[in-house]
Amino acid sequence: MYNKTVMDHFRNPRNVGVIEDADGIGEVGNPLCGDMMTIYLRIGEERIEDIKFQTFGCGSAIAVSSMLTEIAKGKSIEDAKKITNKDVAEALEGLPKNKLHCSNLGADALQMAIKNYEDKKAGITRPEPKRKDEHEHSHGDKCYCPYCDIELSEDATFCDACQSSLEEEH
Amino acid sequence: MKIINLDHISSKPLLSEAKKAMIAAIEKDYHNPSSQHKSGEEAAEVLDNARESVAQLINCATPKEIVFTSGGTESVNHAIKGVAMANAEKGKHIVTSNIEHNAVIRSLRRLKTAGFKVTSLSVDAGGRVNPQEVADAITDETVLVSIMHSNNETGTIQPIEDIAKIAREKKVIFHTDAVDSVGVVPIDVQALGVDLLSFASNTFYGPTGVGGLYIRRGTRVFPLLDGGIQENNKRAGTENLIGIIGMGKAAELAERDLKPRLNHLKNLKSKLLAELPNYIDEYILNTHPEFSLPNLVSLSIKYIEGESVMLMLDDDDIAVSTRSACATGSLRASHVLLSLGLSHADAQGTLVISFGIDTTEEDILAFLSSLKSVVTTLRDISPLYSKARLT
Numbered sequence: 001m002y003n004k005t006v007m008d009h010f011r012n013p014r015n016v017g018v019i020e021d022a023d024g025i026g027e028v029g030n031p032l033c034g035d036m037m038t039i040y041l042r043i044g045e046e047r048i049e050d051i052k053f054q055t056f057g058c059g060s061a062i063a064v065s066s067m068l069t070e071i072a073k074g075k076s077i078e079d080a081k082k083i084t085n086k087d088v089a090e091a092l093e094g095l096p097k098n099k100l101h102c103s104n105l106g107a108d109a110l111q112m113a114i115k116n117y118e119d120k121k122a123g124i125t126r127p128e129p130k131r132k133d134e135h136e137h138s139h140g141d142k143c144y145c146p147y148c149d150i151e152l153s154e155d156a157t158f159c160d161a162c163q164s165s166l167e168e169e170h
Numbered sequence: 171m172k173i174i175n176l177d178h179i180s181s182k183p184l185l186s187e188a189k190k191a192m193i194a195a196i197e198k199d200y201h202n203p204s205s206q207h208k209s210g211e212e213a214a215e216v217l218d219n220a221r222e223s224v225a226q227l228i229n230c231a232t233p234k235e236i237v238f239t240s241g242g243t244e245s246v247n248h249a250i251k252g253v254a255m256a257n258a259e260k261g262k263h264i265v266t267s268n269i270e271h272n273a274v275i276r277s278l279r280r281l282k283t284a285g286f287k288v289t290s291l292s293v294d295a296g297g298r299v300n301p302q303e304v305a306d307a308i309t310d311e312t313v314l315v316s317i318m319h320s321n322n323e324t325g326t327i328q329p330i331e332d333i334a335k336i337a338r339e340k341k342v343i344f345h346t347d348a349v350d351s352v353g354v355v356p357i358d359v360q361a362l363g364v365d366l367l368s369f370a371s372n373t374f375y376g377p378t379g380v381g382g383l384y385i386r387r388g389t390r391v392f393p394l395l396d397g398g399i400q401e402n403n404k405r406a407g408t409e410n411l412i413g414i415i416g417m418g419k420a421a422e423l424a425e426r427d428l429k430p431r432l433n434h435l436k437n438l439k440s441k442l443l444a445e446l447p448n449y450i451d452e453y454i455l456n457t458h459p460e461f462s463l464p465n466l467v468s469l470s471i472k473y474i475e476g477e478s479v480m481l482m483l484d485d486d487d488i489a490v491s492t493r494s495a496c497a498t499g500s501l502r503a504s505h506v507l508l509s510l511g512l513s514h515a516d517a518q519g520t521l522v523i524s525f526g527i528d529t530t531e532e533d534i535l536a537f538l539s540s541l542k543s544v545v546t547t548l549r550d551i552s553p554l555y556s557k558a559r560l561t
Contacts, residue, residue: 062551
């Protein structure tokens, strides 16, 4: 199901752990769709000196977190801001279609951690975002078929592309 | 390389006796059992023999009550859609439970588009349907009650006899999906009092792609497949004779060896349950302590996700199954586990360990020691675990 690069990062995840007194923390996902990621940053001279992650999730979620930390480590804040989920998936040489939108949250967590760092620096405190219980979207407001990754309308109950019934999911 | 198969619910090994019977049948190159000449009659005879073995395994009043199908899914579709269509004049209401297999759920969903109404009953914390709720759900419009015998994710066995009694009193046809029970635990269709019962050959170490539907004499049900007059006019299409011969052999052995197999499975399950706390902590058992299959344990391991566990155990050459959303292709956790009242996070960490006649105690111990290190590794990565440690 997963390619060799994904399995390598899953089996030997890089940069696992917590940074005590981190300069920035970003947390995304929820257990409803199966994945949660936390990214910790240590920033020095506007550069990511150290990055660590903790992830609750499937094989691809762990591989994504690991690859993301490798890509981001050592980068300047400005360069790190340009890292997208797509970059991470490409560096992993691809993910199964049904995992692209539920498990590929690494860059989102990184961007939140950078935001958290910049907020702290500017002295802004934000309330912890409240999670919705139902129909959580990990990527903006768009819905995707969990089986074939085609974009769907919010109220779709059937995916015409792959003929899957979606009454209870997506 | 030896793989330890603790995913028998997905696939069981084919019995060597069944394999031999099938190879002999291929070599023999049987004619069509529906043909009236000598060659056809020879094939019809072996077909009848297989039907008799299967009928004996579940104690039918007559072998004619068995219809051969392409497996559990077809049997379930046949029972539900066949009863609904044949009895639609009486009414369009069906009673079922929240924990049925997708073959049942999706058959019923299809019937909803034809105007059928479905009442789906919830289960108690132990995963069982309350028969009184079945009685209360039945109306004058009800034409079918369909409740599974045992659940494929938790192994929990339903009070089928009690529900069948209620259905009979109310003159409603009762189907039970016994795909994971037949050949594993004793099943007697007459004692259970069901009208229809679905089963599959690979549950009792026969080939895949073949199964059957028990239809009690006099039950009003239409065929699912229309065409020729095979299977007493109940299932058109030339029979899968080689598969059916394999199933017949497997049924014969399942009946003969039911007791020793049961003892073996019960011992393995007791061993697993007794040893589990010595290897891991903080888990939930989803298997009913009293009413459950002897060959399956469902456990939800806290703070970690099932697919990761499954993949890491696979690296240690141990095959298990998980019911996490990530592994099933949908984005939702198992409807069965959520029906038990499990939280989404806990449902995500669910493993289904299922074993068989070829499983040894050493296999169970190898699994447990591998599981221990996998759980430690994944909990070390899990933000949920470190949060739980802080509070």
